[in-house]
Amino acid sequence: MCQTDSDIPAHPILFVSSEGQAGVIAAGLLEALQLIIAIPFWFDCLKFSGNGQLQQMQRVVPFLDRELRHDEPNIDLLRQELNRLLDLLPAESPLLKLHQSVSRLSVLHAAIGTEGPFETLFNSFTADDNPMWKGAVE
DSSP, rough: SSSSSSTTTOOOEEEEEETTTTTEEEEEHHHHHHHHHHHHHHHHHHHSHHHHHHHHHHHHHHHHHHHHHHTTTEEEEEEHHHHHHHOOOOOHHHHHHHHHIIIIIITTTTTTTEEEEEEOOOOOGGGGGGGGGTTOOO
């Protein structure tokens, strides 16, 4: 990455869903951009996390990636172009960083709404719960 961490102050990136969920998805803007470019289906990884299990998130990546490639056959070229335009290096371990951010940083930077704390971004679903993936889940 051409820009160093000192060039842009790191401020946790908080995501708030329309369903009353909230959590930190990245330690800073650059990490958030890398995440969104690397795994644009990051929110679905959290949805199918089995209440925050990294292994469950890893299980759904092949299914979500296949669906993405079906819709966007040139996704790898698009990622390269975005990284070039934004002067970013490709993300290293984006799923692990997402998991760590939601698990750890969300606790340090809890989102509290007018009606109290938001729910976690982790959901209880797993790959086994998606009927479109039945029979293909390892």
